[in-house]
Amino acid sequence: xxxxxxxxxxxxxxxxxxxxxxxxxxxxxxxxxxxxxxxxxxxxxxxxxxxxxxxxxxxxxxxxxxxxxxxxxxxxxxxxxxxxxxxxxxxxxxxxxxxxxxxxxxxxxxxxxxxxxxxxxxxxxxxxxxxxxxxxxxxxxxxxxxxxxxxxxxxxxxxxxxxxxxxxxxxxxxxxxxxxxxxxxxxxxxxxxxxxxxxxxxxxxxxxxxxxxxxxxxxxxxxxxxxxxxxxxxxxxxxxxxxxxxxxxxxxxxxxxxxxxxxxxxxxxxxxxxxxxxxxxxxxxxxxxxxxxxxxxxxxxxxxxxxxxxxxxxxxxxxxxxxxxxxxxxxxxxxxxxxxxxxxxxxxxxxxxxxxxxxxxxxxxxxxxxxxxxxxxxxxxxxxxxxxxxxxxxxxxxxxxxxxxxxxxxxxxxxxxxxxxxxxxxxxxxxxxxxxxxxxxxxxxxxxxxxxxxxxxxxxxxxxxxxxxxxxxxxxxxxxxxxxxxxxxxxxxxxxxxxxxxxxxxxxxxxxxxx
Numbered sequence: 001x002x003x004x005x006x007x008x009x010x011x012x013x014x015x016x017x018x019x020x021x022x023x024x025x026x027x028x029x030x031x032x033x034x035x036x037x038x039x040x041x042x043x044x045x046x047x048x049x050x051x052x053x054x055x056x057x058x059x060x061x062x063x064x065x066x067x068x069x070x071x072x073x074x075x076x077x078x079x080x081x082x083x084x085x086x087x088x089x090x091x092x093x094x095x096x097x098x099x100x101x102x103x104x105x106x107x108x109x110x111x112x113x114x115x116x117x118x119x120x121x122x123x124x125x126x127x128x129x130x131x132x133x134x135x136x137x138x139x140x141x142x143x144x145x146x147x148x149x150x151x152x153x154x155x156x157x158x159x160x161x162x163x164x165x166x167x168x169x170x171x172x173x174x175x176x177x178x179x180x181x182x183x184x185x186x187x188x189x190x191x192x193x194x195x196x197x198x199x200x201x202x203x204x205x206x207x208x209x210x211x212x213x214x215x216x217x218x219x220x221x222x223x224x225x226x227x228x229x230x231x232x233x234x235x236x237x238x239x240x241x242x243x244x245x246x247x248x249x250x251x252x253x254x255x256x257x258x259x260x261x262x263x264x265x266x267x268x269x270x271x272x273x274x275x276x277x278x279x280x281x282x283x284x285x286x287x288x289x290x291x292x293x294x295x296x297x298x299x300x301x302x303x304x305x306x307x308x309x310x311x312x313x314x315x316x317x318x319x320x321x322x323x324x325x326x327x328x329x330x331x332x333x334x335x336x337x338x339x340x341x342x343x344x345x346x347x348x349x350x351x352x353x354x355x356x357x358x359x360x361x362x363x364x365x366x367x368x369x370x371x372x373x374x375x376x377x378x379x380x381x382x383x384x385x386x387x388x389x390x391x392x393x394x395x396x397x398x399x400x401x402x403x404x405x406x407x408x409x410x411x412x413x414x415x416x417x418x419x420x421x422x423x424x425x426x427x428x429x430x431x432x433x434x435x436x437x438x439x440x441x442x443x444x445x446x447x448x449x450x451x452x453x454x455x456x457x458x459x460x461x462x463x464x465x466x467x468x469x470x471x472x473x474x475x476x477x478x479x480x481x482x483x484x485x486x487x488x489x490x491x492x493x494x495x496x497x498x499x500x501x502x503x504x505x506x507x508x509x510x511x512x513x514x515x
Contacts, residue, residue, distance in 0.1 A: 006495055010488035017484035020303075024479060028301060029071075029292040034474035036288040038115045040073060041219050041281065043257075045110040047267060049275040051102050057082075057271035059097040062260040063110060064217075070114040070257070071295040073286075078109035091261040106272065114219075114257070115291045134210045134235060139202040148182040153207050163209045163236040164243075164250070170203060171232075171248035197230045197245050198263070210235035213263055214242070219255040219281055226279040228259055228266065289478060308477055316477075321354065323476040323483065324467040328353055330486045331463050333493050340500030343456040344436045351429050352456075353463035361464055365457060367407065368430075372453070374403050375434040376441075383438065397431040 024030040051057050063086070066072050077084055082097040097108055141149050156173060160166035174183060174196075186203075190196050197213045204211040215228035231252070233240040242252045252258065260266050269275040296304035304310070308319055328350040335341045343349050356364035378399050382392055404427065433456070441449040466472060475482055 003495055006491050010491050013484040013488040013491075017481045017488075020481040021479050023303070028296045028304065029288070030296075030478055031288040031292065032475070032479075034289075034470050037285040038288045038291040039283065040286045040291065041070075041114045041116075041283050043112045043114065043217065043219075044280045045112075046278045046280065047108040047110070047275070048277075049106055049269050049272040051104060051106050051272045053103050054101060055271040057097075057099050057102055057106070057269070059108060059270075059272070059275075060268040061095045061097075061108075061110065061277070062264075062266045063093045063095050064112070064257055064259045065093055067114065067257040068252075070116055071291070073113040073115045073291055073294050074111075075113070076111050078111070080108070082108065092264070115286070115295065136205050136208050136210050138208075139205050141202070141206070145186060148185045149203065149206055152182045152186070153203065157207070164234055164241055166207060166209060167200075167204055167211065167232070167234040167243055168248035168250070171200065171243065171245060174200065175246055175248075193230045193245075197232055200232060200245060204234065212240070212261065214258055215260040215266060216252065216256045217259045217279060217281075218253065219257065219283070221281065221283040223279070223281045226281055228279070229256075231258075233261070289474075308480060320473060320477050321357070323480055324473060325350060325354075326483050326486050327472055327476065328463040328467050330490050331466055332459055333490055335459055335462070337493050337496055338500060340502030341455045341459060342452045343459045344433050344440075344452055345429075345456075348429050348433055349456050349459035350463050352460040353467055356460065356464040357468060361461065364464075365461070368460075369457070370407065371400065371403055371430055372434060372437065375400055375430065376438060379434050379438045383442075393431065393435060396434055397427065400427050400430045400434070 025032060045061070045063075047059060047061060049059070059082075077095060079097055081102060082099045085096050085098075087094055087096070095110060152170075152173065156166055156169045160169045173179075174187070176183065179187070186199065187196070190199060194213070201211045201213060211232060211234045214231045214233050216231050217226065218229055220226065230245060232243045232245045234243055235241075241250055242258075243250055267275055267277050293304065293309045308316055311319065329347070332343070332346060332349060336343065352364075352368060355368075359367060375396065379396055382395055387395065437449050437453055440452055
């Protein structure tokens with residue numbers, strides 16, 4: 001009955017840990033591997049203008065909403081003496097800088113960091129807030145163009161089936177390298193891409209098809225003077241479908257961000273002249289853990305608010321070590337209960353392994369062995385004095401500290417700076433190790449004492465290798481709930497009463513005889 005209780009408890013611990021881990025990986029984007037890197041785009045918009053003398057200045061600049069397929073890692077503004085507000089206006093976000101009095105050349109900055117998010121699948125359409133199609137106002141064309149518009153729309157309607165295919169066929173005709181007379185007439189007064197897109201919207205409106213213009217920022221690494229690219233959106237089947245105005249292809253390019261929607265200007269400056277905006281773009285990689293942590297905070301995740309990342313940095317560094325102790329404890333359980341390796345005490349090898357993290361493995365083994373050997377010699381001398389237990393332990397502790405100081409001084413004089421790290425060894429554990437080893441030496445002989453001593457050193461070495469593993473350290477800190485799985489396996493091993501591997505080797509002769 002108790003065995004079943006342990007199994008059910010272990011299963012609940014595993015399920016709880018797995019559920020939390022799955023949520024962090026799939027929803028928050030935390031990486032399972034410490035080497036995972038995220039692609040981060042840094043976009044900087046530079047707004048420059050010349051302020052008029054003694055005139056209040058107001059700058060209104062369109063900034064993007066969180067784009068499809070990307071997560072906003074960071075967003076900040078360089079405002080200087082200006083007041084700053086951000087607000088929503090229809091389909092766009094606006095940043096507004098204002099100042100009562102300023103003069104001379106002015107420069108403002110908007111900086112955005114975007115990380116590609118695999119969990120956010122880019123959409124090929126942009127959902128509108130209304131289910132019904134927006135109202136279309138039929139434009140007035142000059143009398144010279146009316147017949148050309150009528151003929152063009154009639155021909156396009158015959159070769160299309162719905163509003164989207166109508167728009168794609170119209171774009172194909174307008175971008176034909178060998179246009180007919182109607183197309184040439186409609187394009188003769190167009191001087192820019194914006195005017196071309198405006199003409200397309202008017203032609204679609206004449207066919208009672210809702211359409212609008214938008215502006216994209218193409219993400220290209222190393223670009224210093226980028227500008228926005230005009231795009232087209234057509235309403236069909238309850239959603240706005242983006243179309244490339246140059247060829248009619250549906251969708252938005254992979255490395256592109258919708259910066260502005262509609263015909264309103266991206267930048268408006270009141271109280272200034274010669275306004276211009278330039279975009280600089282760069283790409284770099286960043287630790288996926290940092291990106292996911294920032295993204296979770298932007299999402300307002302309560303789970304991330306109560307994670308290790310919410311602690312101060314110096315406290316985080318402490319727990320990066322402490323959270324590895326359960327891994328070392330499980331290793332001791334496995335080595336003692338399943339393998340059958342003997343050691344002095346339960347936690348002594350783990351504490352020694354923690355000291356090895358600072359001294360490094362080889363130097364740690366040498367220094368530890370030296371201190372234990374010297375302390376053991378002095379402990380035998382104290383036994384000759386026939387002291388009581390508590391005074392003897394206190395004397396061993398004092399001698400251990402003196403030995404540590406002597407080793408540090410001599411190693412420093414000899415130029416071995418690693419010897420200074422001997423002070424990182426837990427002195428109480430060293431004293432208890434010397435005491436325990438001397439008792440085993442007296443009761444069971446030097447052979448058993450040396451076996452347990454080497455066993456303790458082996459467990460400490462394996463514990464150091466496990467607790468110094470980068471992958472295990474990453475999992476323990478980012479997903480501390482996985483320690484519940486370690487606890488569950490430890491509980492199951494606590495009910496194990498079978499043979500240990502060393503016992504199978506010990507009784508190998510009897511096993512062969514029975515077989």
